[in-house]
Amino acid sequence: MNASLLSERAIRINASFGCKEEAIRACGRILVEEGRVEEGYIELMIERDRASTVYVGNGVAVPHGTKASQRFVKSTGMAIVQVPGGVDFGGGNVARVLIALAARGDEHIDLLTEIAETCADDARLEALVSASTPKEILSLLGAGA
Numbered sequence: 831m832n833a834s835l836l837s838e839r840a841i842r843i844n845a846s847f848g849c850k851e852e853a854i855r856a857c858g859r860i861l862v863e864e865g866r867v868e869e870g871y872i873e874l875m876i877e878r879d880r881a882s883t884v885y886v887g888n889g890v891a892v893p894h895g896t897k898a899s900q901r902f903v904k905s906t907g908m909a910i911v912q913v914p915g916g917v918d919f920g921g922g923n924v925a926r927v928l929i930a931l932a933a934r935g936d937e938h939i940d941l942l943t944e945i946a947e948t949c950a951d952d953a954r955l956e957a958l959v960s961a962s963t964p965k966e967i968l969s970l971l972g973a974g975a
Contacts, residue, residue, distance in 0.1 A: 835941065836971065840864050840909040841964035846917075850925075851876055853917045854884070854893045857930035860909035866932045867895075867902050874899035875930070883919055888949045889959070891917075891925035892942075895932065906933045908941060910967055914959055926959045944971075 840860050847853040858872030874895040878884060885891045895902070909930040916924035929945055948954055954970060961967045 835906060836908050836910065836968065837864070838964040838968060840907070841967050842909075842911045843962065843964060843967075845911050845913050846915050847913065850879065850891075850917055850919045853891070853911065853913065853925070853928055854879055854930075857893045857909055857911055857928050860911070861907065861930055861932050864907060864909065866905050866907040866909075867899075868904065869902075871895050871899050871902035871932065874902070879919075883921075883923070885919035885923040885925055886945075886949060887923075888952070888955060889916070889924065889926040890945070890949045890955065891919055891928050892945060893928060893930045900934070903932045903934050906941075908932070910958075910971075912959060912961065912967070927955065 854875050855872055858875045861867045862869055875893050878894060878896045884893045911928040913926050916926045919925050931941055933941060957970050958967060961970060
């Protein structure tokens with residue numbers, strides 16, 4: 831993974847949330863703090879999940895915006911939030927890893943491919959859930975310096 835897309839500052843460990851909307855907002859807040867998106871992106875992340883869940887399976891959710899949210903994206907990047915206790919995304923789908931995306935144009939396609947590979951690897955996914963530092967998560971994703 832390209833190290834410029836994810837920094838230690840954009841990773842949260844051992845988070846917990848009362849609901850999926852709270853979790854998605856937390857992901858959006860990180861993207862705002864990192865300078866990846868403007869505030870308006872967060873509401874469109876919520877809208878995206880309402881239209882079609884951002885839960886992708888195997889304990890992973892990928893909060894991201896809608897097509898209309900492109901105007902709020904300053905630069906392509908991501909944030910990761912580890913939720914060991916999980917957060918319910920409905921229908922029995924509980925996410926323990928949230929991988930928030932912001933992408934300009936079609937740059938998200940490569941990111942989604944990498945995320946799919948991570949989700950398919952049960953051992954690596956479990957390591958992400960049990961990681962104790964942002965640096966460890968970077969290393970597991972191949973983004974460590």
